[in-house]
Amino acid sequence: MNEIPELAAARRLVPEIAVASARIEEMRELPADLVAALHEAGLFRLLLPKSLAGAELAPADFVRVIETLAGADAATAWCVCQTAGCSLSAGYLAPDAAREVFGSPRAVLAWGAGAAGKAEKIPGGYRVFGKWGFASGSRHANWLGGHCRVVLADGSLARDAAGALVERTMLFPRDRARIEDNWQVIGLRGTGSDSYEVADLFVPDHLTLSRDVNAEICHPAPLYRFNTNHIYACGFASVALGLAQAMMADFIALAAKKTPREGQARLAESASVQAETGRLYARLAAARSFIRSSLADGMGEILATGELGLDSRMTIRAAASHALAEARDVVAALYHGAGVNAIFNGSPFERRFRDSFAVSQQVQARSNHFEAVGRHLLNLPPDLTFA
Numbered sequence: 239m240n241e242i243p244e245l246a247a248a249r250r251l252v253p254e255i256a257v258a259s260a261r262i263e264e265m266r267e268l269p270a271d272l273v274a275a276l277h278e279a280g281l282f283r284l285l286l287p288k289s290l291a292g293a294e295l296a297p298a299d300f301v302r303v304i305e306t307l308a309g310a311d312a313a314t315a316w317c318v319c320q321t322a323g324c325s326l327s328a329g330y331l332a333p334d335a336a337r338e339v340f341g342s343p344r345a346v347l348a349w350g351a352g353a354a355g356k357a358e359k360i361p362g363g364y365r366v367f368g369k370w371g372f373a374s375g376s377r378h379a380n381w382l383g384g385h386c387r388v389v390l391a392d393g394s395l396a397r398d399a400a401g402a403l404v405e406r407t408m409l410f411p412r413d414r415a416r417i418e419d420n421w422q423v424i425g426l427r428g429t430g431s432d433s434y435e436v437a438d439l440f441v442p443d444h445l446t447l448s449r450d451v452n453a454e455i456c457h458p459a460p461l462y463r464f465n466t467n468h469i470y471a472c473g474f475a476s477v478a479l480g481l482a483q484a485m486m487a488d489f490i491a492l493a494a495k496k497t498p499r500e501g502q503a504r505l506a507e508s509a510s511v512q513a514e515t516g517r518l519y520a521r522l523a524a525a526r527s528f529i530r531s532s533l534a535d536g537m538g539e540i541l542a543t544g545e546l547g548l549d550s551r552m553t554i555r556a557a558a559s560h561a562l563a564e565a566r567d568v569v570a571a572l573y574h575g576a577g578v579n580a581i582f583n584g585s586p587f588e589r590r591f592r593d594s595f596a597v598s599q600q601v602q603a604r605s606n607h608f609e610a611v612g613r614h615l616l617n618l619p620p621d622l623t624f625a
Contacts, residue, residue, distance in 0.1 A: 244303050251281070259589075262313050276318065282322075282346050292340075301475075302530070305526070307480065309483055312425075318375075319470070320374040321347060322473065324383060329455055329457040331445075333456070348379035348412075353387050355387070356387055356388075357441070366410075366436055368435070374429040376434065377430035381411060382412050383408065384436065385449075409445040415435060425595055467624050468533075478569075479526055481565065481593055481597070486522070493515075505575075526561070552611050555607055566598040
């Protein structure tokens with residue numbers, strides 16, 4: 239079977255990304271030459287509509303690209319995944335507005351977490367105030383988004399027909415925000431996930447959207463029936479799987495040559511090491527297959543019915559949460575199995591261990607997501623915040 243062009247492009251870039259990995263860590267961002275190479279390869283346009291020269295990839299193909307990049311450098315894969323999730327907003331914008339934001343071949347949109355801003359409705363748009371954190375990829379972005387609660391003319395917060403607070407995302411050029419360089423962390427250092435702030439910023443109506451509200455979808459492609467949480471959960475899980483797979487390759491290479499102190503044989507000749515390696519391989523392969531099949535089945539449902547049903551949403555949630563947990567545990571086992579070789583600064587074990595556990599601290603990796611899945615299976619109303 240022929241490889242999709244985007245996956246082939248990612249594979250071609252793997253050596254260049256791997257060479258840049260130390261610089262990425264030191265600079266705490268993707269270097270300009272690597273950003274340019276990612277643009278040239280089309281890897282910042284994976285989920286944009288074809289009408290905007292995007293790949294409009296099916297999510298099951300998207301996660302394969304992300305996992306491939308993560309094997310070379312987790313921060314690179316994370317930034318591509320995060321900004322791809324942001325670019326789903328093109329499906330919720332009118333065509334002219336989508337071109338305004340994404341029409342440039344070097345367009346990148348980044349945003350931070352949560353509805354941390356307020357948007358006061360005024361004629362023609364909104365007056366926006368807010369500060370957001372964890373804006374991965376924002377250092378090479380030219381647009382930012384801010385998720386806001388909508389404030390009505392009387393000062394009250396807008397609510398929808400069900401009584402829930404209305405959240406709307408405001409899009410604006412990066413140079414309109416004040417950036418705070420506060421990304422000082424132990425893992426995923428190269429994502430440059432800074433905070434940013436705006437005050438009394440006017441954003442016109444056409445550059446605002448309500449994410450994951452089907453009634454606002456402007457682009458009819460089935461991709462946009464998946465919501466941002468599906469992309470983030472499975473994409474970040476694929477970062478974790480790529481990290482774990484790369485660490486397994488490192489461990490296999492080490493086991494082929496390392497003889498433990500006072501030992502008589504190489505690690506690879508130990509029956510217990512052989513058995514554990516086989517188990518870890520199976521755990522990663524199963525988690526990978528679960529993600530890809532849940533996304534492929536979800537696409538099949540969308541193509542057949544036009545919608546992604548609750549059962550499919552919960553299956554995707556379960557697959558992503560399972561993969562994030564499995565990948566973290568596999569990395570911990572491999573780190574332990576490598577012994578003292580893993581503890582030195584600059585070793586691939588040390589870097590991948592830190593990056594993996596940084597991934598596992600992200601909101602999509604919370605263990606309580608399994609509670610929502612379990613409630614659904616037990617015929618109780620689940621929390622759909624992350625599904």
